[in-house]
Amino acid sequence: MRLPVLSAVLACCGASLAMSQSLDLTLTDPDQIAAECGGTAAAGEVLFTSCSACHALQPEDARPTQAGPHLGALFGREVAAVDGYAYSPGLRQLQAEGAIWEREALHAYLQGDLLPDTHPVVAGEQDRRDILTFVRVATLPPPPARGELVVPPEVLAIEGDPAYGEYLASECAGCHRSGSGNVPAIDLLDGEYFITAMHEYRARARTNETMRLIAARLTDEEIAALAAYYLSIE
Amino acid sequence: MSFDRRQFIGATAALSATLAAPMVRAQARPRVVVVGGGAGGATAARYIAKDSDGAIDVTLIEPSRAYYTCFFSNLYLGGFREIDSLAHSYGTLAADYGINVVHDWAVGVDRDAKTVALAGGASLPYDRLILSPGIDFVDGSVAGWDLSAQNAMPHAYKGGSQTELLKAQVMAMPEGGTFAMVAPPNPYRCPPGPYERVSMVAHLLKEVNPTAKILIADPKEAFSKQGLFEEGWATHYPGMIERVGPEMGGADISVDPQAMTLTIDGEATPVDVCNVIPAMKAGRIAEIAGVTDGNWAPVNAADLSSKIDPSIHVLGDSAAQGDMPKSGFSANSQAKVCANAVRGALTGSTVFPARFSNTCWSLIDTDDGVKVGATYEATEEKIARVDGFISQTGESAELRAATYQESIGWYDGITADMFG
Ligand SMILES: Cc1cc2nc3c(=O)[nH]c(=O)nc-3n(C[C@H](O)[C@H](O)[C@H](O)COP(=O)(O)OP(=O)(O)OC[C@H]3O[C@@H](n4cnc5c(N)ncnc54)[C@H](O)[C@@H]3O)c2cc1C
Numbered sequence: 001m002r003l004p005v006l007s008a009v010l011a012c013c014g015a016s017l018a019m020s021q022s023l024d025l026t027l028t029d030p031d032q033i034a035a036e037c038g039g040t041a042a043a044g045e046v047l048f049t050s051c052s053a054c055h056a057l058q059p060e061d062a063r064p065t066q067a068g069p070h071l072g073a074l075f076g077r078e079v080a081a082v083d084g085y086a087y088s089p090g091l092r093q094l095q096a097e098g099a100i101w102e103r104e105a106l107h108a109y110l111q112g113d114l115l116p117d118t119h120p121v122v123a124g125e126q127d128r129r130d131i132l133t134f135v136r137v138a139t140l141p142p143p144p145a146r147g148e149l150v151v152p153p154e155v156l157a158i159e160g161d162p163a164y165g166e167y168l169a170s171e172c173a174g175c176h177r178s179g180s181g182n183v184p185a186i187d188l189l190d191g192e193y194f195i196t197a198m199h200e201y202r203a204r205a206r207t208n209e210t211m212r213l214i215a216a217r218l219t220d221e222e223i224a225a226l227a228a229y230y231l232s233i234e
Numbered sequence: 235m236s237f238d239r240r241q242f243i244g245a246t247a248a249l250s251a252t253l254a255a256p257m258v259r260a261q262a263r264p265r266v267v268v269v270g271g272g273a274g275g276a277t278a279a280r281y282i283a284k285d286s287d288g289a290i291d292v293t294l295i296e297p298s299r300a301y302y303t304c305f306f307s308n309l310y311l312g313g314f315r316e317i318d319s320l321a322h323s324y325g326t327l328a329a330d331y332g333i334n335v336v337h338d339w340a341v342g343v344d345r346d347a348k349t350v351a352l353a354g355g356a357s358l359p360y361d362r363l364i365l366s367p368g369i370d371f372v373d374g375s376v377a378g379w380d381l382s383a384q385n386a387m388p389h390a391y392k393g394g395s396q397t398e399l400l401k402a403q404v405m406a407m408p409e410g411g412t413f414a415m416v417a418p419p420n421p422y423r424c425p426p427g428p429y430e431r432v433s434m435v436a437h438l439l440k441e442v443n444p445t446a447k448i449l450i451a452d453p454k455e456a457f458s459k460q461g462l463f464e465e466g467w468a469t470h471y472p473g474m475i476e477r478v479g480p481e482m483g484g485a486d487i488s489v490d491p492q493a494m495t496l497t498i499d500g501e502a503t504p505v506d507v508c509n510v511i512p513a514m515k516a517g518r519i520a521e522i523a524g525v526t527d528g529n530w531a532p533v534n535a536a537d538l539s540s541k542i543d544p545s546i547h548v549l550g551d552s553a554a555q556g557d558m559p560k561s562g563f564s565a566n567s568q569a570k571v572c573a574n575a576v577r578g579a580l581t582g583s584t585v586f587p588a589r590f591s592n593t594c595w596s597l598i599d600t601d602d603g604v605k606v607g608a609t610y611e612a613t614e615e616k617i618a619r620v621d622g623f624i625s626q627t628g629e630s631a632e633l634r635a636a637t638y639q640e641s642i643g644w645y646d647g648i649t650a651d652m653f654g
Contacts, residue, residue, distance in 0.1 A: 163584060168589075177651070181643070182646065183647055209625075213621060
């Protein structure tokens, strides 16, 4: 009876993954994740002690005695994705529909609204949020490899504001300067290369910690603004 | 030229005394006076001059003709840099950016008349005053030490001759002698600075005087990048460095510059070099201007304006701004936010939201570089930390070497960003 409703939930939130407000897979910053999930990781970690008998957070920590699958990279993971695990018919059905775990679906699952009686219910609304925040932070998938990340054409096409870009570039100028060697010059880079590189830093596909940090809080528009500024001074 | 200019200034000042000030200021070229040509002040002056394209009259007051950076001064101690490579002139700021560089001390600020008095006697009017005077030392914070003892026991915590003096003293240490450091209490400029210094002195001593010892008296329980430094010291300089923390009396010390002793918890130790880094406070001119509260000058996070006088901005080490460490990187970052806001206030240019960042690199030994960094935002209350990272213990030699190379690039970048 409930399944069609559940599929509807998943269809609206899961199907259009990349655009879904409830699943921004690029988030890696715990604070941003906490804001998005509406919980506190520290509180969730305490609550998770009731879950850990059945669930490991990462595949390498999974024990054969555990009743539930590991939760590695759970957000964005296909339903019933862990090989060799005996899933319930309800979950198998969702799997057949190509459903993907994301925040709303997980919340409904923990609440007992999605597939009642297949999973213990977590009664408190805030408790569910805290647990999901913690699990999300603790099970972040490894960053994509450099070169693996494709910046969508509509993001590449964003027209940046060069005046804002000039202001933002003052942060870069503390280390990068024209023609210098030890920190690469960035003022003459190809626009698409520059934008892709910044997205790679933001997704942690590049390793420099300083650049990851700087890129972490740049929006798509701000990256475009920087690119527009650097193009304008060529 | 100079006559016309004085006439012009005099006329404006007289007018603004009688007319509604905003009217007059809207017609004249607005004036920004910057006190202190260091990481904060030079950057602010350069950005305001550069981005306002002559619409703002920028004066930079700085007594020294050459600015010797404190950043990388430890690398000079370790033998990785020449002292001359740390010196920067104000020539480009004057020649290419049209900044009026005045080599003098600011000795007074009249906040009602909005003028700055110089030691040479001149009085400069301002619409906005930016203070970035760095630090001064808290009198009496190290028993037995005052500024008159800075030759016997150098602080080397302001750039230039003090750094050269300290190095000369290290080189002159007797075989197997003791280098002592009195580390400062929080908050102070460059949190990892004293410990990077210990690393660099150890590096030098390992080459020229390998049986020498280093003794640190430290009033702090813990210090910046402690795990990284302690790991590095154990690897590169085993047995050479001893740190006495507060639990062992590191906060209960005195020095005798004549006898060359350091007394910790009542026990006097003869030392050959004693690097005394006293407690710090805002550069004196901030106090004279009346914008300090206690040792530091409280500021609003969005534009670094003083919480006491909105026409005055305080940057860098002198400011009590919140979560940013007192570093050259921070001062440079704050200066750009301030410059954007000051320009907006005086010329109506767009003011973009404040964003700050900091990274501090330290060198532990040859090609063993580490770093710590964070991003910050402006809240109502303070500059608040957003996110950060720190180098990890046990990193590969390649990564450490790359981090050191990056710091050299940063040095070139920030000094170009300050001085053009
Ligand atoms: C050993 C050491 C290592 C360091 N390493 C690093 C590092 O690796 N990275 C980093 O980011 N930071 C580092 N720092 C910290 C950095 O040097 C300071 O945080 C930074 O210089 C602060 O900038 P500021 O503008 O506040 O002051 P300063 O750069 O000190 O500039 C102040 C200027 O104001 C002038 N002045 C003072 N009073 C007056 C007056 N009354 N009238 C006119 N002019 C005046 C002074 O002459 C000076 O030039 C280090 C510091 C030390 C001591």
